[in-house]
Amino acid sequence: xxxxxxxxxxxxxxxxxxxxxxxxxxxxxxxxxxxxxxxxxxxxxxxxxxxxxxxxxxxxxxxxxxxxxxxxxxxxxxxxxxxxxxxxxxxxxxxxxxxxxxxxxxxxxxxxxxxxxxxxxxxxxxxxxxxxxxxxxxxxxxxxxxxxxxxxxxxxxxxxxxxxxxxxxxxxxxxxxxxxxxxxxxxxxxxxxxxxxxxxxxxxxxxxxxxxxxxxxxxxxxxxx
Amino acid sequence: xxxxxxxxxxxxxxxxxxxxxxxxxxxxxxxxxxxxxxxxxxxxxxxxxxxxxxxxxxxxxxxxxxxxxxxxxxxxxxxxxxxxxxxxxxxxxxxxxxxxxxxxxxxxxxxxxxxxxxxxxxxxxxxxxxxxxxxxxxxxxxxxxxxxxxxxxxxxxxxxxxxxxxxxxxxxxxxxxxxxxxxxxxxxxxxxxxxxxxxxxxxxxxxxxxxxxxxxxxxxxxxxxxxxxxxxxxxxxxxxxxxxxxxxxxxxxxxxxxxxxxxxxxxxxxxxxxxxxxxxxxxxxxxxxxxxxxxxxxxxxxxxxxxxxxxxxxxxxxxxxxxxxxxxxxxxxxxxxxxxxxxxxxx
Numbered sequence: 001x002x003x004x005x006x007x008x009x010x011x012x013x014x015x016x017x018x019x020x021x022x023x024x025x026x027x028x029x030x031x032x033x034x035x036x037x038x039x040x041x042x043x044x045x046x047x048x049x050x051x052x053x054x055x056x057x058x059x060x061x062x063x064x065x066x067x068x069x070x071x072x073x074x075x076x077x078x079x080x081x082x083x084x085x086x087x088x089x090x091x092x093x094x095x096x097x098x099x100x101x102x103x104x105x106x107x108x109x110x111x112x113x114x115x116x117x118x119x120x121x122x123x124x125x126x127x128x129x130x131x132x133x134x135x136x137x138x139x140x141x142x143x144x145x146x147x148x149x150x151x152x153x154x155x156x157x158x159x160x161x162x163x164x165x166x167x168x169x170x171x172x173x174x175x176x177x178x179x180x181x182x183x184x185x186x187x188x189x190x191x192x193x194x195x196x197x198x199x200x201x202x203x204x205x206x207x208x209x210x211x212x213x214x215x216x217x218x219x220x221x222x223x224x225x
Numbered sequence: 226x227x228x229x230x231x232x233x234x235x236x237x238x239x240x241x242x243x244x245x246x247x248x249x250x251x252x253x254x255x256x257x258x259x260x261x262x263x264x265x266x267x268x269x270x271x272x273x274x275x276x277x278x279x280x281x282x283x284x285x286x287x288x289x290x291x292x293x294x295x296x297x298x299x300x301x302x303x304x305x306x307x308x309x310x311x312x313x314x315x316x317x318x319x320x321x322x323x324x325x326x327x328x329x330x331x332x333x334x335x336x337x338x339x340x341x342x343x344x345x346x347x348x349x350x351x352x353x354x355x356x357x358x359x360x361x362x363x364x365x366x367x368x369x370x371x372x373x374x375x376x377x378x379x380x381x382x383x384x385x386x387x388x389x390x391x392x393x394x395x396x397x398x399x400x401x402x403x404x405x406x407x408x409x410x411x412x413x414x415x416x417x418x419x420x421x422x423x424x425x426x427x428x429x430x431x432x433x434x435x436x437x438x439x440x441x442x443x444x445x446x447x448x449x450x451x452x453x454x455x456x457x458x459x460x461x462x463x464x465x466x467x468x469x470x471x472x473x474x475x476x477x478x479x480x481x482x483x484x485x486x487x488x489x490x491x492x493x494x495x496x497x498x499x500x501x502x503x504x505x506x507x508x509x510x511x512x513x514x515x516x517x518x519x520x521x522x523x524x525x526x527x528x529x530x531x532x533x534x535x536x537x538x539x540x541x542x543x544x545x546x547x548x549x550x551x552x553x554x555x556x557x558x559x560x561x562x563x564x565x566x567x568x569x570x571x572x
Contacts, residue, residue: 062468065435067386074387105314105321110383132312132324157509157543158322165319185509 003030005037009047012079016051017058019071024048024079032086040083048076048083049121066110073117080121087123097147099138101129102183103162108155111183115151115200135162139169142177149178151200157185164194171195229572231292235364236420238535239457239479241501243570247535247562249555250293252366252423252459252482252503254541258320259548260284268544269315272299272323275352279360282353286363288548290555293364293420296353297346298541299323300370303406304378306345307337320544329380332388332399337406342413351417358418367414368461371426372403372446379403386433389442397442404446408453415456422458423482424450427540430464430486439469444476451477459503463540470495484539485510493532498567501534508538511554512546518553525557534566 003011008031015023031043038046055072058064064072098119102109109131119126127145129137142150150170154160160183167179180198181191191199229237234248260281261268271281282294304325305311314321329335338344342351357365370378376385376399388396411422429443451458460476462469463484470492473481480501483489489505496502506524515521528536536558565571 062431062435065431065438066433067390067438070383070387071390105324107324107326108382110386113383132326157540158320161543162319162321 002034002037005042008034008037009043009050012043012047013051013054015079016048016072016076017054019068019075021075021078024075025082028079028082031083040086044080044083044087044121048079052076052118052121069114070110073114076117076121096149097125097127097145098149098151099127099129099141099145099147100151101133101138101153102131103152103154103159103166104132104134105162106154106156106159106183107131109153111155112151112153115153115182119151135166135169138166139173142170143173146174147177149180149198151180151182153181153183154186155183160185160190163196167195231362232364232420235292238569239421239501241568243572245563245572246560247529247558247566247569248292248364249558250291250364250366250535251295251537251542252368252421252461253295253425253538254298255285255289255291255293255295256281256298256544257285257289257542257546257548257551258544259546260288261544263288267315267318268320269313269317269323272297272313272346273349275349275356278349278353279356282357283360283363289551291363293366294357295366295368295423296357297350300374300378301325302346302350303341303370303375303410304328306341306347307379307406309379311345325378328378330384332380332384332392332395335379335399335402337402341406342410347410351413354414354417354419364420365418366421366423367411367417367419368423368425369407369411369414371424371429371443371450371460372400372407373443374426374428375407376400376403377428382428389434389438393442400442400446404449407450411450411458412453415454419456422454422456423461424458424478425461427461427463430462430466431468432464436468436472440472444472447476447478459501461503467491474500480534482537486539489528489531489533493567501568502532503535503537504528504533505531505539506536506554508540509543512538512550513543515547515550518547518549521550521553522557525554526561529558529561529566532567534568536562 012027015027055069059069100116102112116126116128127141138150152163163181170177178197180200181196182200188199229245234244237244238248261271271277278296282296286294299322301311301323309325310327312324312326457479459480459482460473460478461482464486466483466487474496480503482503483505485505485507487505506528511521511524525536
């Protein structure tokens with residue numbers, strides 16, 4: 001007997017929380033096999049992503065640590081790989097692009113990859129530059145893609161200073177591009193000091209911060225008309 | 226009575242013997258850009274020869290008024306020596322620490338050459354230590370990454386972290402190999418006559434691993450390392466450590482070092498007054514960002530009031546320090562640190 005919508009969404013979320021890649025794949029296929037139950041987009045947002053929100057809560061309460069979070073992310077991606085090709089472009093979520101990378105000198109990318117995943121899930125167009133990204137590459141990619149947001153991460157205090165330069169370089173060429181910073185040594189104060197438009201203190205916050213930033217930009221653009 | 230020399234002060238400190246005042250030093254890099262500029266070189270160059278490495282360490286400690294010198298500055302020496310390459314950023318005008326560009330992607334393919342201590346920049350670091358020990362004015366500190374953090378320099382960190390849960394035996398075996406490397410290199414530095422050692426296992430804090438995993442995966446290897454050492458040895462972890470202080474205290478280290486994320490007053494309560502505790506100011510926030518040296522004094526005094534035996538920065542100094550702030554760190558420690566600390570008495 002096929003599951004109800006609620007049962008299926010709950011099962012998807014649990015599969016993410018329990019980092020069960022096989023279950024995520026099977027359940028995602030079940031969604032596709034029962035198109036009357038829900039759309040693939042609903043399964044992504046209210047199933048997989050909802051599971052990841054719970055994972056974020058478990059991380060914040062020190063029940064889950066990074067190994068578990070990474071495994072949950074793998075499970076989410078396993079499901080997303082099955083569902084994403086079936087989501088019509090128009091329905092795919094926020095129509096926005098983000099250029100993302102770890103700043104030059106920083107070879108850590110776990111946090112960046114988790115933020116990237118959240119943007120992926122939310123349907124953003126994601127341009128991942130990887131790690132140890134030369135400063136000018138952020139600028140070049142932003143100009144190339146005309147992305148609304150550039151998201152930079154640094155894991156070490158010794159590397160985050162490059163972010164200030166990138167912000168200045170991008171703002172000079174494209175003042176309307178929004179810059180988001182994140183990473184262990186980056187605080188809201190540092191982000192403000194460097195001239196960033198947004199700051200994400202966690203992967204979970206990165207997307208909502210990105211959406212807020214775009215909201216502010218659209219208000220500003222509307223006020224200029 | 227003649228004041229102690231810097232070297233004497235640090236050596237007696239680690240022996241828990243009475244000293245004249247709190248030493249000012251670190252177990253992590255203390256190179257400052259002012260010293261590098263005075264030498265007429267770029268930051269990227271100081272990692273490349275023994276003379277520049279030792280020279281910049283000596284000049285930095287002279288300029289800052291520190292009691293010790295520590296080399297090397299970057300975390301890529303061993304990874305480079307075992308074949309992971311090096312990105313030196315020699316064309317950059319900015320301060321960029323060398324990094325490791327090529328990590329192995331599976332545990333199975335990792336191949337550690339038996340003579341890694343003779344490869345890449347390892348001999349340069351050896352010669353730098355010889356210069357520093359011969360100079361004799363400062364205590365000489367050597368450090369090595371702990372096995373888990375070192376593993377993260379050689380293989381993809383995500384692989385290691387997920388492997389800690391999915392493939393525990395393989396990760397365990399790999400960490401045993403890493404522990405062998407750590408012991409070989411740090412005992413080698415012991416033989417060169419350094420005065421203290423620091424094992425930096427900063428990849429293992431609770432920002433990443435659970436205390437339960439730390440207990441089973443990290444602690445046994447650290448315990449093996451500390452039991453192999455004769456020279457005073459510190460265990461340093463930056464990041465989240467409040468939950469693992471008791472576990473860290475069981476590793477056999479002669480001292481524990483923390484960064485600004487640690488609730489140091491609570492840590493002192495937990496470990497008691499027989500364990501040397503070092504820390505714990507934010508080196509960037511304090512020595513680089515603060516506009517007023519009086520604020521630095523407040524930070525330093527708080528560290529002392531919270532119960533440190535020496536005021537260490539929580540990580541490497543960011544080289545672009547404000548010298549007035551450094552002087553405030555040094556002078557406040559010397560003055561406010563004239564009273565005994567929890568473990569170390571005063572002459």
